[in-house]
Amino acid sequence: MKFPFFKRTLRPPDRWIMFTVLALSLFGILMVYDSSVAIAVRDFGNQYYYAREQIKWLALGYVALVICSFVDYRAWKTVALPLLLGTIVLLITVFFPGVGIEALGAHRWINFGVFVLQPAELAKFTLVIYLSAWFSHQERGRFFSFLLLLAMVVGLVIIEPDLGTSVIIVSIAVILYFASGAPLTHFAMLLPTLALALLGLAIVSPYRAARLTTFLHPNTDIQGAGYHIHQALLGLGSGGWFGVGVGMSRQKYEYLPEANTDSIFAIIGEEFGFIGSLAVILTFLFLVWRGFRVARRAPDRFGTMLALGVTAWIAMQTIINLSAMVALLPLTGVPLPFISYGGSSLIIMLAAVGILLSVSRKAQR
Numbered sequence: 486m487k488f489p490f491f492k493r494t495l496r497p498p499d500r501w502i503m504f505t506v507l508a509l510s511l512f513g514i515l516m517v518y519d520s521s522v523a524i525a526v527r528d529f530g531n532q533y534y535y536a537r538e539q540i541k542w543l544a545l546g547y548v549a550l551v552i553c554s555f556v557d558y559r560a561w562k563t564v565a566l567p568l569l570l571g572t573i574v575l576l577i578t579v580f581f582p583g584v585g586i587e588a589l590g591a592h593r594w595i596n597f598g599v600f601v602l603q604p605a606e607l608a609k610f611t612l613v614i615y616l617s618a619w620f621s622h623q624e625r626g627r628f629f630s631f632l633l634l635l636a637m638v639v640g641l642v643i644i645e646p647d648l649g650t651s652v653i654i655v656s657i658a659v660i661l662y663f664a665s666g667a668p669l670t671h672f673a674m675l676l677p678t679l680a681l682a683l684l685g686l687a688i689v690s691p692y693r694a695a696r697l698t699t700f701l702h703p704n705t706d707i708q709g710a711g712y713h714i715h716q717a718l719l720g721l722g723s724g725g726w727f728g729v730g731v732g733m734s735r736q737k738y739e740y741l742p743e744a745n746t747d748s749i750f751a752i753i754g755e756e757f758g759f760i761g762s763l764a765v766i767l768t769f770l771f772l773v774w775r776g777f778r779v780a781r782r783a784p785d786r787f788g789t790m791l792a793l794g795v796t797a798w799i800a801m802q803t804i805i806n807l808s809a810m811v812a813l814l815p816l817t818g819v820p821l822p823f824i825s826y827g828g829s830s831l832i833i834m835l836a837a838v839g840i841l842l843s844v845s846r847k848a849q850r
Contacts, residue, residue: 497846499848502775502845513823514543516749518532518535519731519737519752521737521826527739550838558840558847559787561618575604575607600828602829603830605647606650609650609654610837612654612658616662620661621787628667628671648818652805652817653819656797657798660801661797718811719736721750721810727758727759732756735755736751746820746827750824773796792845795840799834799838
């Protein structure tokens, strides 16, 4: 079997996707520095610490993006199964003492010595590739096989625990499954089952139950369980139409938890106001539209599913993060793509964008 790799003559990729991701990630550097000044000085005595780390990861991410954009996307079909099996092994490895890293009761990271990896982020990447390869051809009777695979991957992520990432993985998988031509009866069975499962997971875990209660009654415990969302809404509300100005946020001085990661949009809203926040949202919408355009014009079914999976990943993660910041969903700990601080998420998502660009090279113009 031939393994398609680099081609001597390549059409240019979708430049709009490339420039939009570049703009978002460079804006992310600014916001990571801005939102992390106080905690960087507190923890490391260096106000540039988090921005410097983000720049390193962004550079590695762009290397991954460039490589993946030049590799023929059809090559990923041949390695889909090994990638999935390797990811499952890594998801199990996070629980091994001495290798997995435990922080605040969660086992989400693996220490490789020179770098730390969050396998749950890799699971999004590999599941998009594997499901795209699987669903690129018609097949009857795969509903229960699909559920078994999803339960295995999501189950390992949930027990870390990481419910937010689990929701994104399920969303991507369901979108790809029904885009492959699954009957609506499966959809009717699957949605209530997933909703009940999420509700059950929220109820049986004390901290998830507290988040759900806070979501339903945000003003009942402002100094306790409701503190985080209250401060996020306070930051967004204080921005007004045009914001308090770049670098002038008050919430970043350790009032807003996770200001440089999951809650970074609240800082954006405070400093840039409604107009600036709307510009960020419209930029994401434009990126998602271009991604769907690539999926629609892909030359084969695998390319369509691959582009759809990457775009759905970006869209769902953005929706969940922004919805949590404006109290439309409970807080889930999901980072804002390309902007929030974090190495694994940034590098892996940029690699996925590289695959999207590879598909765009062969898409109909």
